[in-house]
Each structure stands twice: as structure tokens, then as C-alpha cells.
Amino acid sequence: MTTTAPPNQRKPAGQGGSREAVGQAVDTLEVSGNRADFQGKPSLSNRLPVLAxxxxxxxxxxxxxxxxxxxxxxxxxxxxxxxxxxxxxxxxxxxxxxxxxxxxxxxxxxxxxxxxxxxxxxxxxxxxxxxxxxxxxxYPDPFTEKSKDDLREWALYMIMAVRDGLSLGAAESHCHWLARQNWKTPSEWLGDRGERYRAFFKMKQPSGAHRDAWRAFIEANADKTLEDIEAEVASLAGGAGGQA
Structure with missing residues (x-):
């Protein structure tokens, strides 16, 4: 005669239960040939695409x-x-x-x-x-090795650009960019060599009026020293800005 133990006396599978029951429990944890752990973590093959x-x-x-x-x-x-x-x-x-x-x-x-x-x-x-x-x-300061005569031209070019409507900051940025491209002076940039350079790179050419105005501006300020011109630039930075 077969008797059944009361529920509180039964042993869980794996603690005196049948080997078949334990094997079935382990088989349920097989996922694509990789075993997940007993906390239900997904297999590596499923986790990697998510991480990627x-x-x-x-x-x-x-x-x-x-x-x-x-x-x-x-x-x-x-x-x-x-x-x-x-x-x-x-x-x-x-x-x-x-x-x-x-x-x-x-x-x-x-x-x-x-x-x-x-x-x-x-x-x-x-x-x-x-x-x-x-x-x-x-990018070291492109003006550090310029001669005084060259520096005079660059400072004058900034002043002229401000008088033409640019802010002093924009004028300074433009002059720094030109000097970093190894243009010796604004006159060289506006001259024949600069014209060939701009044509090669399909850049807009300055007008003839602009080049004439530059030559006239240099002549009009021929008697000013570098110190005089730098003082004028400083006055623009001190509050006049693009209103000069």
C-alpha cells in the first residue's frame, strides 16, 4: 500500500527528490546553448546586441x-x-x-x-x-616678427576697416587671418599677388574703389608714427568701436 507524506514533510526537488526532477529544472535554464544563472539573467548572446x-x-x-x-x-x-x-x-x-x-x-x-x-x-x-x-x-602671434613699417600698415588697415563699418574685433580678426596666411602687409594682399591668390581659390576680389581708398589712406597718414597709429587703435578699443 502506497502512502503519501503530508505536505509539511515533503522534500523539495534537489533535496532528496528524484534526479529526473533536478535535470528537468536545469534544462529549463538552457538558452541558445548558454546557461543563464539562477537569478534569471539573460544570456551573453542576447545581452550584447542590447549593449551595442x-x-x-x-x-x-x-x-x-x-x-x-x-x-x-x-x-x-x-x-x-x-x-x-x-x-x-x-x-x-x-x-x-x-x-x-x-x-x-x-x-x-x-x-x-x-x-x-x-x-x-x-x-x-x-x-x-x-x-x-x-x-x-x-598659432603664435603673427605680428611678433613684423617690422615697424609692416606693423604701421596693419594698424592703419584696422582703422580703415573700422571706418568702413566693421567692428574693431572683426577688423582685428581679419588682419590676424591675413597675417597667418603669410601676407607681409595689407598692400601685398590687395596687390597683384593677392589678386592671383584670390582668383585661384575663387575668392571675392576687393573693388577697385577699395584699393584706391587704401592707397589714399596710406598717403594721408604717411607722417604718423607706429605709436600714433596704435594710440588711435587703442582709442577705438576704448569706446569708439565701429563708430569711428
């Missing part, structure tokens, strides 16, 4: 965020350059702190990046701080 999708999505998001940050940094740099040319001498740092809530160091980073014309892709790849540091290392 998460990594790809996060990477794209990081790239987009970095590119957006770079674009905003460049935008801020151009605005800072123009604002600095309009704020009166001695009031720049108080104005920056009181109105923009930005540190002087950050402002310098942004303006450096904007002045060098770096693309947002390059800035996002390097990071804003690293890009500014690379600029300092890779």
Missing part, C-alpha cells in the same frame, strides 16, 4: 552635444570680441562679470577659438579648453 545599441546611441548623443557646445562657444566668442570693442576702456571685466556671468578665462577661450576660425567639428573633437590651448601652441 546603447553604446551607439550614447556615442551619437555625445557627438551631437559636443558639436552643439562647440557651435555655442564659437558664437559666444564672436559676440565677446564685438562686445569688447564697444565697452569703454577699463570697464570690460566688470561688464563681463555683471552682464554675462562668465569668467574671464572662459571668455578668453571663446575669443581665441573665434579669432582663429576653427570649425565646430574640430572644437568638439578637441574640447573647448584643449582647442584654446592648441591654438596658443600652434
Amino acid at each position: 545599441a546603447q553604446i551607439a546611441e550614447a556615442h551619437i548623443g555625445a557627438l551631437d552635444a559636443a558639436k552643439t557646445a562647440a557651435e555655442r562657444a564659437i558664437e559666444a566668442g564672436h559676440a565677446l570680441i564685438e562686445a569688447k570693442s564697444l565697452v569703454k576702456h577699463g570697464e570690460w571685466l566688470p561688464w563681463l562679470k555683471g552682464h554675462c556671468h562668465i569668467s574671464e578665462r572662459s571668455a578668453q577661450f571663446y575669443m581665441k577659438i573665434a579669432k582663429l576660425g576653427l570649425k565646430s567639428e574640430m572644437v568638439s573633437f578637441l574640447g573647448i579648453k584643449a582647442a584654446a590651448e592648441v591654438i596658443t601652441l600652434s
Whole structure:
């Protein structure tokens, strides 16, 4: 006669139960040839595609965020350059702190990046701080080895550009860009060699009136020393800006 033990006296499978019962329990944990653990974790073969999708999505998001940050940094740099040319001498740092809530160091980073014309892709790849540091290392001041006569021309060209309607910051950026391309003076840039260069790269040519005005401007300021001209540039930076 077969008797059945009361429920509270029965032994669970694996503790005196049949080997067949234990084998069936283990078989249910087989997934595509890999055993999941007893906490129900998915197999490696199922987890890896999920991780790959998460990594790809996060990477794209990081790239987009970095590119957006770079674009905003460049935008801020151009605005800072123009604002600095309009704020009166001695009031720049108080104005920056009181109105923009930005540190002087950050402002310098942004303006450096904007002045060098770096693309947002390059800035996002390097990071804003690293890009500014690379600029300092890779692009020394293009005017440091210029003669006094050459410096006179560059300073005069800035003044003329401001009188033609550019902000001082934009005029400075333009002159820095030209000097970094190894143009000795604005006269060389506006001359025959510069014309051939612009034609080769399909750049817009300055008008004949602009070149005539430049020659006349040089003649009109022939008696001024470098110090005189730099003082005039400083006066523009001190508050006159693009209103000169």
C-alpha cells in the first residue's frame, strides 16, 4: 500500500527528490546553448546586441552635444570680441562679470577659438579648453616678427576697416587671418599677388574703389608714427568701436 507524506514533510526537488526532477529544472535554464544563472539573467548572446545599441546611441548623443557646445562657444566668442570693442576702456571685466556671468578665462577661450576660425567639428573633437590651448601652441602671434613699417600698415588697415563699418574685433580678426596666411602687409594682399591668390581659390576680389581708398589712406597718414597709429587703435578699443 502506497502512502503519501503530508505536505509539511515533503522534500523539495534537489533535496532528496528524484534526479529526473533536478535535470528537468536545469534544462529549463538552457538558452541558445548558454546557461543563464539562477537569478534569471539573460544570456551573453542576447545581452550584447542590447549593449551595442546603447553604446551607439550614447556615442551619437555625445557627438551631437559636443558639436552643439562647440557651435555655442564659437558664437559666444564672436559676440565677446564685438562686445569688447564697444565697452569703454577699463570697464570690460566688470561688464563681463555683471552682464554675462562668465569668467574671464572662459571668455578668453571663446575669443581665441573665434579669432582663429576653427570649425565646430574640430572644437568638439578637441574640447573647448584643449582647442584654446592648441591654438596658443600652434598659432603664435603673427605680428611678433613684423617690422615697424609692416606693423604701421596693419594698424592703419584696422582703422580703415573700422571706418568702413566693421567692428574693431572683426577688423582685428581679419588682419590676424591675413597675417597667418603669410601676407607681409595689407598692400601685398590687395596687390597683384593677392589678386592671383584670390582668383585661384575663387575668392571675392576687393573693388577697385577699395584699393584706391587704401592707397589714399596710406598717403594721408604717411607722417604718423607706429605709436600714433596704435594710440588711435587703442582709442577705438576704448569706446569708439565701429563708430569711428
